[in-house]
Amino acid sequence: MSTPLKIIGTDERYSRQERFAPIGAEGQRKLKDSRVLIVGAGALGSGTAEMLVRAGVGHVTIIDRDYVEWSNLQRQQLYTEQDVQERLPKAIAAERRLRAVNSSVEIQGVVADVTVYELEQWAAGQHLILDATDNFDTRMLLNDYAMKHNVPWIYGACVGSYGMSMMFEPGMTPCLHCLMDTVPIGGATCDTAGIIPPAVQMVIAYQTAEAIKWLSGNQPALRRKLVSFDLWTNQSTALDVTAARRDDCPSCGKAATYPYLEAANHRKTETLCGRDTVQIRPAKPQQLIIAEVAARLGHAWGSTVQSNDYLLAVHIDSYRLVMFKDGRILVHGTKDPVEARTIADRVFG
Structure with missing residues (x-):
């Protein structure tokens, strides 16, 4: 009777990580039992997802609203x-690539724009x-949801x-809302100021290090x-922001109201940061059959x-419109929401 073949190396997948004393076998078990949500699958999201999947985090969900473009390949490491x-x-x-990296991790890719509805679901x-x-x-x-539901979250930007x-x-x-008046966290974007890959990798390292500490039960090691x-001017700081915590913060204070979870603060039409693109989100989630929509549009717009x-894409004049299964439309070629809605109505009705 033949002996079943054994895949060489599977027992040692996490051996080097387990030999790191603060994690060990018990910490590795905790990682396996952990569930992580990553919001965004661009430069930071693809990098943190790959690192956590390779580390053996048991369940990883990735939500992103966009599709892969040529300009992404310079720094977004999961894509080809x-x-x-x-x-x-x-x-x-991302889901396809990560399944090939580690088949023992449960990975779920969700194509959606993140609103309160998506957060409550995922x-x-x-x-x-x-x-x-x-x-x-x-x-x-994210900050308001995390504060309301007592879930830690890790901010990253580059x-x-x-x-x-x-x-x-x-x-x-303190929460992110507490820091709004004291820390410059807005400003330039990758599309307006560019970005170099080492800056991305550095933020990924900071985010995933804190994630692994937390998930493996090493909370005392957190930076806080x-x-x-x-990296270009060779400067780095670690700022203690404890004093920024506010008792009257509307997001984490004693009488928190979580204002960013209110419907009045949810935009249906928005210009994507640093790009000549407007996103139009339907009033309520949909589930379109792309092939049917493409067939209908084909009669009017042909080979475009x-x-x-x-998803489907339509090229009209100087515009490129992309529709996703959830009904969202990206209108490339304008920053004007009114113009974007006009061309979207012209194409999709």
């Missing part, structure tokens, strides 16, 4: 030229949330050669400071319509 040519949504391309039961977004509004939404990161723990640290750096299982 084929992903660009197929116009794959980042969440789908953040419930998560042990940690990682910020890999490209806009301030979504970060404030542009040019500069980056910053901090882990926010409900009840232990706002770290920032500039291209599609795959996840």
Whole structure:
């Protein structure tokens, strides 16, 4: 009777990590039992996702609203030229690659724009949330959700050669809302000021180090400071922001109201940061059958319509419109929401 073949090396996958004394076998077991939500699958999201999947975090969910483009390949490490040519949504391309990296981890890619609805659906039961977004509004939404539901989250941002990161723990640290008046966390974007890959990797290292500490049960090792750096000017700081915590903060104070979870603060139409692109979000979530929409549009717009299982694109004049299965539309070629809605109505009705 033949003996079943054994895949060489599977028993040793995490051996070097377990030999690191603060983690050990018990910490590795905790990582396996952990659930992490990563919001954004761009430079930071793809990097943190790969590192956590390789580290053996048991369940990783990645939400992203965009698809892979040529300009992403310079720094977004999970993606390939084929992903660009197929116009794959980042969440789908990331899921495919990560499954090939570690088949023992449960990975879920979600193609969606993050609103309260998506957070309530996908953040419930998560042990940690990682910020890999490209806009301030979504970060404030994450912050309010995390504070309300007592879930820690890790902020990360980078542009040019500069980056910053901090882990926010409900009840232990100030929240992002507390820091708004004291820390410069807005400004330039990758699309306006560019970015170098080492800055991305540095922020990824800071974020994932804190994530692994937290998930493996090493909370005393957490930094609990706002770290920032500039690799080009050789500067770095770790700022103690404990004093910034506010009892009257509307997001984490004694009488918190969580203002960014209110419907009045949710934009239906928005200009994507630093890009000639407007996103139009439907009033309520949808689930379109892309092939049916593409067939209908093909009668009117002919060969300008291209599609795959996840999205369709239409080229009209100087515009490129992309529709996703959830009904979102990206209008490339304008920063004007009114103009974007006009051209979207012209194409999609």
